[in-house]
Amino acid sequence: DIDHYGALGEIHEKYPGIVTMSSELDAPYIDGRKKSLRATRAMGILAAARPAPIDRTLAPREIMPWCGGTEIIPTPGHMPGHISLFVRRHRAVITGDALISIRGRLHAAHPRYALNPGEARASARLLLELDAERYICYHGGTVIRGISGNKTNN
Numbered sequence: 001d002i003d004h005y006g007a008l009g010e011i012h013e014k015y016p017g018i019v020t021m022s023s024e025l026d027a028p029y030i031d032g033r034k035k036s037l038r039a040t041r042a043m044g045i046l047a048a049a050r051p052a053p054i055d056r057t058l059a060p061r062e063i064m065p066w067c068g069g070t071e072i073i074p075t076p077g078h079m080p081g082h083i084s085l086f087v088r089r090h091r092a093v094i095t096g097d098a099l100i101s102i103r104g105r106l107h108a109a110h111p112r113y114a115l116n117p118g119e120a121r122a123s124a125r126l127l128l129e130l131d132a133e134r135y136i137c138y139h140g141g142t143v144i145r146g147i148s149g150n151k152t153n154n
Contacts, residue, residue, distance in 0.1 A: 009050025023074065024057040025081025037079065037115060058083065075127065077120025078109045084127060092134040098123045101140030 008030065012018060020030075028034040032051025058064070060074045068089040075084045075098035085094040093099075097113070098120070099106050108124035111117040127135070135143045 008052040012052045013050075019055045020052055021056045021058055022054050023072075023081035023083045024059070025076075026079065027054040027057050027081075029081075030054055073127065073130075075123035077114045077116050077118070077123045079115060082123070084123075086130055086132065090134065091132050092136060093127055093130060093132045094136045095127060095138065097138050099127055099135055099137050101135070101137040101143045104143060106135055106137070106143050
């Protein structure tokens, strides 16, 4: 996605010891085996980005040891391999682009930016069904249920 795209290759060159992970579906787009699904929308930006190797793919619902246990939640719609992270101990969801916050309210990814709006709405519903109280959105910031809001629109 053009607003989160392009620096990983440079970061990997500067810090070759880092471990790069992604969903299985997104890995070939990140490592250069496939052309970005959004290439026609932002050719100049995407053409300048260098591919980066993926050391490990993350399985759906896999629990990683981060922060005492972080669950990988597939949230397709925005992009096919989009994932969100559920940090169970802290009851926090890092939504990526699956949810956005507008004036303290949660919304599904805007249909204009979702490759599959129906899947995006289903992913938003899935995230709201988790036992979470904090949603950290890439766009719009953090929403805390019971304080900022807990309704999903779109």
